[in-house]
Amino acid sequence: MTPVVRAEGLTKYYGKRLGLEDLTLEIKPGEIFGYLGPNGAGKTTTIRLLLDVIRPTRGTITVLGADSRDARVRGRIGYLPGELALESRDRARDYLAFLARVRGGVSAGRIGELADRLDADLSVQMRRLSKGNKQKIGLIQAFMHEPELVILDEPTTGLDPLVQQEVMAMLREVRTSGRTVLMSSHVLAEVQEVSDRVGIVRAGRLVAVENVAALRERAVRRIELHFDAPVPREAFENLPGVRELRVEGASVRCTIDGRPDALIKAAARFTVVHLVSAEPDLEEIFLTYYSEEERRHAVQEPA
Template identity: 40%
Template sequence: MSIIEINGITKDYGNRKGIFNLLFAVEKGEVFGYLGPNGAGKTTTIRHLLGFLTPDTGSAKILGMDCRKDSAEIMKHLGYLPAEIAFFDGMKGMDFLKFMGEMRGLANTSYRDALIEKFQLDTKGTIRKMSKGMKQKLGIICAFMHDPQVLILDEPTSGLDPLMQNIFAGLILEEKAKGKTILMSSHSFEEIEKTCDRIGIIRAGELVTTEDIHVLKTKRRKSYLITFDSPATASAFAKTDSFDNITLDGASAKVDVLGSVTRLMEALSGFTVIDFDTQKNSLEEVFMQYYGSTITEENATKQGGVR
């Protein structure tokens, strides 16, 4: 059963900016990652789902209701975390949570309090004095505290430290286990990879592909930095010709591997390895693996455009 539906939406701002004929759905109980560089159209898509924008063509639905006409009713069942959160800066954290809870008719605050503890949020301080990370925690709690059926999260871990990012990923998996439907926008492949069942990749306002995350993992090329006991050993390893792309730097070698790392482990068994580390590819590098170098060029032209 489709909970979120995007049916051929186009919003053309001119000069190749906007979103164009988007068509995808998110099923009940699914965590869907919406992935793309800044300026690709992720936030514009989300604004249509929230009923903030009227499309030139096409439509969007949540829980079978039209996102533009029935936005007030949809909001009763929706949790939303914007990429740029607007707060009443003069309020204290707890006062803001109480205010938002009253707006939603929140009677039972036990889940809100559990989230405050989970994210170690100090609710006594004034919002204007909070760090970016603390404000992000506050926004996350506001989105989740009324236990909504559907969650739409735009760049949810922005400003969070690695520990809080892991806690957030755990929260997403807990919500998924409850049967919640979640659309999560990000420009971080690693963030999406931890939590999502399926992803959609948007480029220059167009949906390039939707894929099962497990299928995508098998296609992803990863880089490994290996330090040997000497430059001679690194050079000898490079001469094995087992891999397409090996870059040497003294006693170290950078190796690119597509899919399983088993073959690399087997090749290394005959050499003395001092250190072994995984290098994360940037989003642009991941895109280039699938769709060619034009993605970087398009991203450069989009900077300062719609998100």
């Protein structure tokens, strides 16, 4: 099966500054591929190379079985940029109608359906739209022609939670239809919710490609437990994965690497009245992952 995206040795320098180095990656048909990394890691550079907005310093790219420079490929892609500039006096409806004609014809009904799902007002001049409403227009234009490949750079920026969930539903529908999504984000929760696999990029280098379950195994969570009476510190000391332990009377605070099974079993010996589990911050997952990589390399390297 031909990959939807194939990059081999993809490298981009901006003068002397590294943007991306030696990226080798395949994205399969019918999957949602999450592309994770903090700001400046190389996510947007990768997307711009795939779209032929910029050219690589070296390396090769194929998209939908063709060279990324082939203009015919672009009509088969839906793209939402991370920074969406919609500042014209045109109303959103007219802007989308223009794009529909450029793309060979998209029905007004299809545009209206997406606008209803995202609660987007198409009668407003685009320059008067809020950041969240501009994002909705960007999403409509990315999805409306039912492209074979949807590329989204930070798709839920500025959206309220209900609309975010609708976007996740739209992504699942793309996958169900056999089409493909590349979603770049620094928000772990939304990537975990819909992605089949994730690539982790750091400082311009792809450091891992994993399924979502494997990524969650590396997660660092902050846990806070409250009991109906004071608990002994020794009941929670030396538990697998438990770090930064603080026991203060009837409360226990700590961080957990990976599975919380040992902590939950220890807490079950007492009466728990309240529990808070903070979802891991993406930076924390990266730090955990990178520290493991650095330890591995340190062991492998000769003294």
